[in-house]
Amino acid sequence: MSATPQPSTEAGSPASGSEGAPASPAGLLQAGEPAPEFTLRRGDGSEFTRADLEGRTTVLVFYPFAFSPVCTDQLNLYNDVLGELEAQGATLYGVSCDATYSQTAFQEKLGVRIEQLSDFEPKGAACRAFGAYDPGGFAQRALVIVGPDGIVKWSFQAASPGDLPGANLIFDGLGGG
């Protein structure tokens, strides 16, 4: 029990940001780029825009589909370390192209605290703005950390929608190790 295991390279590698790995074909925003103008919908139907990013560190968790297996595991896992992430000053949001009602049902089913933001109409517009929209009609599995200044601090795109990025990547992206 004394060894400290390290993830293998098969576990995925950062696709953007300071790590310098290849960017996604859609061009996920890179570290140092400003967050775009966008409009997402909260569960109550109100708008969530770029202005809501300012003044705090935000982690946007783009995921393909509510209720799908990997997205379920991903939100469950991140929810279990939400306290630690919040302790580092980060606020997490789940972002998908699902309707708000679907996202709310998904959140309630999982029992997670991570607030959901909908990119339903115009479909995928915010995901496109961040470079996280898949031509198949869903959000790519990607993580984007935006600093209090509205500048992307770090980003990561999974090699495929079936890959679940570990929460360690978020901690690394936040700079907390």
Place this chain on the structure above:
Amino acid sequence: MIEYADFECPYCASLCARLSGVKLRHAFRHFPVRSSHPRAWAAACAAEAAALQGRFWEMHDLLFADEGRLEDPHLWERARTLALDLKRFDADRHSEEVRARVRRDFESGVRAGVVTTPTVFAAGRMYAGRLGLEDLRAFGG
């Protein structure tokens, strides 16, 4: 090998059964994702409470042997089977010390990139999800 697992995960139970015939040094770390497996955390604490009476692996085996029965009475039944001091077992499994131990394992897994169970670190690699017998033999010798 270092294994991250939880006692409500069917694939972990399967791995436990497969490991019974493989010779290797095996370290077990708890990785209970509460929202997926709501009883896994309590089961992990039960195993650590049994460990304080020197019976971790026996409790580990009993938990994986019947994942459908992980409520309190089932945990007490296992403790009786192992002839544990039941009062101490019950106090220990709710203690801050035991909770902290389980939490420490979980956090170490998170920091190592564990996202699912079982996840095994062996021979310099990470194996996530279901492992075949050949995988086990490959790093078990």
